[in-house]
Amino acid sequence: MTYFARKFGFFLATLWAVVTLNFLIPRLQPGDPAEIMVKRLAGKDAALDPAQVKAMRAMLGAPDGSLWNQYVSYLGELVHGNFGLSYTYYPYKVTDVIAQAFWWTVVLVVVTQVVSFVVGIVLGAYAAWRRNSRLDSIVTLGSTFLGTLQPFWIGLLLLYVFGYSLGWFPTSGGYEESTPGFNWPFIQEAVSHSFLPALALLIVTPIGWILGMRNTMIMNLGEDYIRLAKAKGLRDRDVALRYAARNALLPSVTGFALALGGVLGGAILVETVFDYPGLGRLMGEAVQNKDYPLLQTLMLLTTAGVLVANLAADLLYGVLDPRARRAQA
Known part of the structure; x- marks a missing residue:
């Protein structure tokens, strides 16, 4: 039983590390999805309107606040099986x-x-x-x-x-x-x-x-x-x-x-x-x-x-x- 308990413990620890990295890696990438969608709608050469970008973030439900608050919110949504809306296929859910x-x-x-x-x-x-x-x-x-x-x-x-x-x-x-x-x-x-x-x-x-x-x-x-x-x-x-x-x-x-x-x-x-x-x-x-x-x-x-x-x-x-x-x- 010690062998199986140890393997299961390693699994839980690794799963937590994976969830944490899964949260951090996309947010460390450069670029703003709201800006990308505004440019796609307005055209590549059009000037970005901060108000439009802000409205797009609100519409997409983009995370805001400190990184820690986002992490806590992410874990809560994950437990409830809520993965949010897809930016690419808006307004469809990711699931x-x-x-x-x-x-x-x-x-x-x-x-x-x-x-x-x-x-x-x-x-x-x-x-x-x-x-x-x-x-x-x-x-x-x-x-x-x-x-x-x-x-x-x-x-x-x-x-x-x-x-x-x-x-x-x-x-x-x-x-x-x-x-x-x-x-x-x-x-x-x-x-x-x-x-x-x-x-x-x-x-x-x-x-x-x-x-x-x-x-x-x-x-x-x-x-x-x-x-x-x-x-x-x-x-x-x-x-x-x-x-x-x-x-x-x-x-x-x-x-x-x-x-x-x-x-x-x-x-x-x-x-x-x-x-x-x-x-x-x-x-x-x-x-x-x-x-x-x-x-x-x-x-x-x-x-x-x-x-x-x-x-x-x-x-x-x-x-x-x-x-x-x-x-x-």
């Missing part, structure tokens, strides 16, 4: 704006993460078991080469070839004319619009899992218990799956949990390239427009998701590997 984009990102990124994890673990384990073979060379060199490429660059290439040149897939958005809901026309359009963004992520995302699983499993293959298993006459398949791969998989559990926790941050560059209506695109718009309420909420969701996933991984690790509990007892 409403995020709710519309939430499932787009979750479906896109979760599916790609799960597929990438399974493919990466299988290929990495097989390459490690057949190390120094032709397959191992192809997987390792291919992964190293693809790892130098950026998802947004691959997205631009896919967009040009399959979107503009061949016209096989839509070039932007999440759907076209169908009514959102659980109906076949909408599902067809959603899958068609999400195919290229998902492919751009699937080309690069498995690389880390492949190389990590391969290197960890190769180290495990040199352990004494592997030699003992071979000496006992166990089949190569059983040694690879039940011993080497099983132990090599443990470090990947934490990485996979963190990757799923980071889903709430979206794939900012990929979603921006394809104009995909997810949380990543919202994050980019919030940064560009100094939308503090939306930016703070997205950052809090992302970091809280990573923390919760990390806590779950630590607890699961303690269950799967008793040595972790004994080490911190």
Whole structure:
């Protein structure tokens, strides 16, 4: 119980630090969102009217007073689940704006993460078991080469070839004319619009899992218990799956949990390239427009998701590997 209590205490302390930094970072950035919106309405070359800026701050509900008073007010609103109005999508609430984009990102990124994890673990384990073979060379060199490429660059290439040149897939958005809901026309359009963004992520995302699983499993293959298993006459398949791969998989559990926790941050560059209506695109718009309420909420969701996933991984690790509990007892 000491192990689990300590992990939960670290989680609470880190969550408080994240909430505090989430409050401070947007306010330390230069620029005034009220001035940005007034300039947008009046034109870039128009002179700023202090009265208009003041009225815009009041309309947006921008925080005022000392930094400490703002912090106390922020914590109070956070406890009550009130994240304010979005400056970019005024007068809609931040929660409403995020709710519309939430499932787009979750479906896109979760599916790609799960597929990438399974493919990466299988290929990495097989390459490690057949190390120094032709397959191992192809997987390792291919992964190293693809790892130098950026998802947004691959997205631009896919967009040009399959979107503009061949016209096989839509070039932007999440759907076209169908009514959102659980109906076949909408599902067809959603899958068609999400195919290229998902492919751009699937080309690069498995690389880390492949190389990590391969290197960890190769180290495990040199352990004494592997030699003992071979000496006992166990089949190569059983040694690879039940011993080497099983132990090599443990470090990947934490990485996979963190990757799923980071889903709430979206794939900012990929979603921006394809104009995909997810949380990543919202994050980019919030940064560009100094939308503090939306930016703070997205950052809090992302970091809280990573923390919760990390806590779950630590607890699961303690269950799967008793040595972790004994080490911190």
